[in-house]
Amino acid sequence: MVQTMYDLIVMGAGPAGIMSAISAKKHNPKLSVLILESNDKVGKKLLVSGAGRCNISNNNLSVSCFHGGDSRFVSSVFKRFNSKSIIDFFDDLGIDFYEEQKNGRTYGKLFPVTNRADTVVRLLELELEHLGVEVELNKTVKDVKKEDEGFRIITGEEEIFKSNKIVIATGGMSYPSLGSTGIGFEIAKRFGHDVVKPVPSALGVVAKHWILPRIAGYKCEIEVFLNIKSKFKTKATDEVIFTDYGVSGNAIFALSRDISIRLNREEKNEVELVLNFFPGCKSETLLDKLNQRWRKRPGQIGVSCLYGLLPNKISDNVFRYLKIDLERKSFELSTVERRRICEFLCKFPLQVKSTKSWQEAEFTAGGVATHEIKIENLESKIVPGLHFVGEVLDVDGDIGGYNLAWAWATGWIVGKGVE
Numbered sequence: 001m002v003q004t005m006y007d008l009i010v011m012g013a014g015p016a017g018i019m020s021a022i023s024a025k026k027h028n029p030k031l032s033v034l035i036l037e038s039n040d041k042v043g044k045k046l047l048v049s050g051a052g053r054c055n056i057s058n059n060n061l062s063v064s065c066f067h068g069g070d071s072r073f074v075s076s077v078f079k080r081f082n083s084k085s086i087i088d089f090f091d092d093l094g095i096d097f098y099e100e101q102k103n104g105r106t107y108g109k110l111f112p113v114t115n116r117a118d119t120v121v122r123l124l125e126l127e128l129e130h131l132g133v134e135v136e137l138n139k140t141v142k143d144v145k146k147e148d149e150g151f152r153i154i155t156g157e158e159e160i161f162k163s164n165k166i167v168i169a170t171g172g173m174s175y176p177s178l179g180s181t182g183i184g185f186e187i188a189k190r191f192g193h194d195v196v197k198p199v200p201s202a203l204g205v206v207a208k209h210w211i212l213p214r215i216a217g218y219k220c221e222i223e224v225f226l227n228i229k230s231k232f233k234t235k236a237t238d239e240v241i242f243t244d245y246g247v248s249g250n251a252i253f254a255l256s257r258d259i260s261i262r263l264n265r266e267e268k269n270e271v272e273l274v275l276n277f278f279p280g281c282k283s284e285t286l287l288d289k290l291n292q293r294w295r296k297r298p299g300q301i302g303v304s305c306l307y308g309l310l311p312n313k314i315s316d317n318v319f320r321y322l323k324i325d326l327e328r329k330s331f332e333l334s335t336v337e338r339r340r341i342c343e344f345l346c347k348f349p350l351q352v353k354s355t356k357s358w359q360e361a362e363f364t365a366g367g368v369a370t371h372e373i374k375i376e377n378l379e380s381k382i383v384p385g386l387h388f389v390g391e392v393l394d395v396d397g398d399i400g401g402y403n404l405a406w407a408w409a410t411g412w413i414v415g416k417g418v419e
C-alpha cells in the first residue's frame with residue numbers, strides 16, 4: 001500500500017531522531033513529519049542512559065572530547081547548537097538540571113533534577129505530540145530507495161512510506177537489545193557512502209590474571225595506563241571494577257575506544273593495561289608511606305598496612321598473589337618483599353585479550369564518514385535529501401553526556417536545515 005508523501009521521514013526515534021523531528025517542526029510548522037521506529041516505544045536507549053538517570057549533556061562541550069570525524073565538523077556543529085542551547089531547549093520543555101559533583105569536583109555532567117531518564121523521554125514524547133509529528137512504532141525500516149522525486153522507504157511489514165527528504169537516525173550497533181542493528185551503515189553504503197568500520201566503545205575488557213576472579217565485584221579509584229605495542233598511548237584515572245572476565249568501570253570505558261580500535265578494527269593485539277592503585281604515586285613514594293606504617297606497628301600482620309587504603313579482600317589477595325604469608329608480621333617482611341608489594345600496587349600489568357561484546361558497549365566508534373556530509377545541514381554530498389544524525393555518524397564522545405549532546409545538536413541542525 002502506498003501512503004502519503006511526507007516532507008520528511010526520520011528513521012529512528014532515539015534522541016537524534018526525536019530532536020530532528022522536533023526541530024524540523026519548530027522551524028517550519030507546515031512540514032509533514034513522520035518518525036518510523038522499530039521498537040514499541042520511543043527513546044528506549046535514552047531510558048537506560050546514565051544508568052537510568054540520563055546524563056543529558058555536559059557543560060564543557062570541548063571538541064577534544066569528541067573522536068572520529070574531522071574536528072572542524074564537530075566544532076561547526078557545536079558552534080551552532082552549544083551546551084547552553086541544549087539547556088535552553090530542555091528548559092523550555094520544563095526540565096531543570098543540576099551539575100553532578102563527585103569527590104568535591106565537577107566534571108560538567110548534567111542530569112535532570114529528577115535523576116530519571118523517563119522524565120526526559122516523556123516530555124520529548126509530549127513535545128512530538130504537541131508539534132504534530134507523526135510517530136509509527138513497531139515499523140522496522142528494511143530498505144530505502146531514491147526515486148525521481150524523494151525516497152521510498154520499505155519496512156519489514158512490506159509497507160511503503162514516501163518522503164521528499166529523509167533523516168537516518170538509527171544509531172550505531174551498541175545494545176542491539178534496544179533496537180540498534182547497524183542498518184544505517186548498510187543504507188549509507190548502498191548510497192555510496194564510506195563507513196568507518198564500527199567497533200564497540202565504552203565497555204569492559206577481557207583479561208586473565210590470577211587475582212581477578214578473587215577480587216571480582218570490588219572497585220577502586222585507579223590510574224590506568226594503556227600501552228599498545230609496549231608504547232604508552234594514553235591514561236585515565238577513575239573507577240575500575242574488577243570482574244570474573246577482566247576489568248570494567250569508567251576508567252576502562254574511557255580507554256576502551258583505543259583498545260577496541262586496535263583489537264576489533266585493526267585486528268592486532270599487544271594491548272596492555274597497567275594499573276596504579278595509588279593514582280599519581282610512584283612505588284618508591286608508596287614504599288616510604290607503607291614503611292612508616294610497618295614501623296609503627298611492627299608486631300601487627302604486615303598486610304594490615306593496606307587495610308585502611310584498599311578493600312581488605314584486595315589487600316589480602318595481593319599478598320597471596322605475591323606468595324607472602326598473610327600471617328607474617330610487619331617486622332618479618334623483607335626489603336625485597338616490601339618492594340614487590342609496592343611495585344605490584346603501582347604497576348599491576350594486565351594483558352588485554354579482547355573487548356566485551358556489542359551487547360555491553362555504550363557507544364559505537366566509527367560510522368558514516370563525515371567528509372561526505374555537508375557541514376551546514378548534515379545532508380549527504382552524494383544523495384541530495386538524505387541526512388545523517390547522531391551515533392550513525394563517525395563521531396563519538398567521551399563518557400560524560402557528550403554522546404547525547406551530539407545527538408541533540410546534530411538533530412537540531414538537520415531539522416533546522418529541512419525546508
Ligand SMILES: Cc1cc2nc3c(=O)[nH]c(=O)nc-3n(C[C@H](O)[C@H](O)[C@H](O)COP(=O)(O)OP(=O)(O)OC[C@H]3O[C@@H](n4cnc5c(N)ncnc54)[C@H](O)[C@@H]3O)c2cc1C
Nearest residue numbers: 012014015016038049050055141171179390391401403404
Ligand atoms: C547503557 C547506555 C547508557 C548510556 N548513557 C549515556 C549517557 O548517560 N550520556 C550520554 O551522553 N550517552 C549515553 N549513552 C549513549 C547514548 O545513549 C547514544 O549515543 C545515543 O542514544 C545515540 O542516539 P541516536 O539517536 O543516534 O541513536 P539511538 O539512541 O540508538 O536511537 C536509534 C533508534 O533507531 C531505531 N532503529 C534502529 N534501526 C531501525 C530500523 N531499521 N527501523 C526503524 N527504527 C530503527 C532504534 O530502535 C532506536 O530507537 C548510553 C548508551 C548506553 C547503551
